[in-house]
Amino acid sequence: MFTMLALLTAGAPDVPIETVAEKAQALFGRDPAFRFEYEVLPFNTQRNLILRWKSWTARLFCETAEDDETVAEDSIQIAKILGKSAPAGIADCTRRVRAVFYDDPEEQYIDEMVEITSMLKQFRGAVVFDPQKKDIVH
Secondary structure, eight states: OEEEEEEEEEOOOOOHHHHHHHHHHHHTTTTTOOEEEEEEOOTTSSSSEEEOSSSSSEEEEEEEEETTTTHHHHHHHHHHHHHSSOOGGGGGEEEEEEEEEETTTTOOOHHHHOOOOOOOOSSSEEEEEETTHHHHHH
């Protein structure tokens, strides 16, 4: 399992989970193996989005510092990791879209992972950070 974070800068519009679902449907809706559903995890009030294929799943979360204090803490940490290469204002991000990609040992869903990451990059004002590589996705 690994994660991508689309940090929404101060000037970026809000990205509701319904918008994420619309974009995912536009990307993958023609694939008969694809389906999505909303879910609310235990001890949480916000819905997330589950993207499902035959043998692989990704989850997408729209998160704010109001609902989860780690959002702001993570932004500060990301700015420290990036150092001088950090985009202006990244440490102040209090909103993000988090994608969690489940294991794909046979690498059958690499294209879908790339498409989801590209979708994250297309949100206006988003800076996509790869915590595994500790770098911005360009």
